[in-house]
Amino acid sequence: MYSEFTKKVPTLAEIQSMSILQTLQDRSGSTCELCGSTENLNVFTVPLKTEDTVDNCALICSTCQSQIVNPDTADANHWRCLNDSMWNENSPVKVLAYRMLHQLRGEGWTQDLLDMMYMEEDELKWARQTLLSDDEVAVVHKDSNGVTLSGGDSVVLIKDLDVKGAGFTAKRGTAVRNISLVEDNAEHIEGRVNGQQIVILTQYVKKT
Numbered sequence: 001m002y003s004e005f006t007k008k009v010p011t012l013a014e015i016q017s018m019s020i021l022q023t024l025q026d027r028s029g030s031t032c033e034l035c036g037s038t039e040n041l042n043v044f045t046v047p048l049k050t051e052d053t054v055d056n057c058a059l060i061c062s063t064c065q066s067q068i069v070n071p072d073t074a075d076a077n078h079w080r081c082l083n084d085s086m087w088n089e090n091s092p093v094k095v096l097a098y099r100m101l102h103q104l105r106g107e108g109w110t111q112d113l114l115d116m117m118y119m120e121e122d123e124l125k126w127a128r129q130t131l132l133s134d135d136e137v138a139v140v141h142k143d144s145n146g147v148t149l150s151g152g153d154s155v156v157l158i159k160d161l162d163v164k165g166a167g168f169t170a171k172r173g174t175a176v177r178n179i180s181l182v183e184d185n186a187e188h189i190e191g192r193v194n195g196q197q198i199v200i201l202t203q204y205v206k207k208t
């Protein structure tokens with residue numbers, strides 16, 4: 001017999017995080033799932049997932065984690081470990097491997113590994129999303145000459161453009177003042193033509 005009152009009951013969150021760690025330790029043999037290190041291991045939730053579940057997390061060491069979070073500091077030699085870990089059967093590990101191989105695509109050997117890598121469709125979609133989120137940080141709008149555009153700039157159209165839905169053609173040479181940038185699309189700007197706010201492709205404008 002034991003008294004119910006002496007038992008400390010863990011919260012649901014505690015049970016869940018203990019079991020994720022335990023499961024990942026079992027899955028990996030308590031090693032970094034990317035480089036095999038046995039030190040400073042943490043549960044890492046793979047972007048862009050927000051829920052801490054076994055299917056979203058990998059057990060990785062602090063060295064791998066810091067270079068994943070700050071890819072500018074990535075040491076290509078460290079990531080030779082992907083030669084082995086890219087064959088891991090768990091999606092979060094594969095996605096991280098794919099992402100780092102992409103980050104290091106300046107290195108010749110990383111492209112070879114990417115070509116060999118086998119990803120299920122949903123894994124590839126997940127991996128691409130993580131890459132997309134990196135690119136979005138650096139959306140740069142450029143005109144037809146490669147000149148960087150900013151909100152408030154003035155441009156001219158270098159081509160007659162049919163404005164869909166508005167029933168008119170914006171003529172070549174038309175000046176568009178005070179443009180605004182479409183944040184998530186480097187090829188789109190907005191501006192007022194014929195009194196109407198329209199979306200214009202950057203490839204058809206020149207900054208003035």
Ligand SMILES: [Zn+2]
Nearest residue numbers: 032035061064
């Ligand atoms: Zn590691």
